[in-house]
Amino acid sequence: MIAQAGGGLVEGYPRDTQGAQIKAAFLYDGTRGMFEKLGFTFERTKGTKNCVMSKTVAPASATLP
Numbered sequence: 001m002i003a004q005a006g007g008g009l010v011e012g013y014p015r016d017t018q019g020a021q022i023k024a025a026f027l028y029d030g031t032r033g034m035f036e037k038l039g040f041t042f043e044r045t046k047g048t049k050n051c052v053m054s055k056t057v058a059p060a061s062a063t064l065p
Contacts, residue, residue: 007059012040016051 002010014030015022022031032042032051040053 002057003060007057010040010055010057011043012053012055013046013050014053015049016045017049 002008012030012035014032014035016032029050032053035053036042038055040055043052043054046052
């Protein structure tokens with residue numbers, strides 16, 4: 001949807017669990033590792049348990065062969 005809307009910078013705010021086990025109820029926004037697997041880059045910490053991740057999505061027309 002982001003690519004079809006012209007692409008751009010996407011930010012996410014996942015939990016930075018630092019490898020610790022966390023109850024699923026607290027992971028509604030995902031983990032840092034999940035975002036990294038999807039190509040997001042760590043930008044900075046956000047509080048004590050969250051972080052800011054970003055990824056640039058190309059416009060849909062730029063991704064067509």
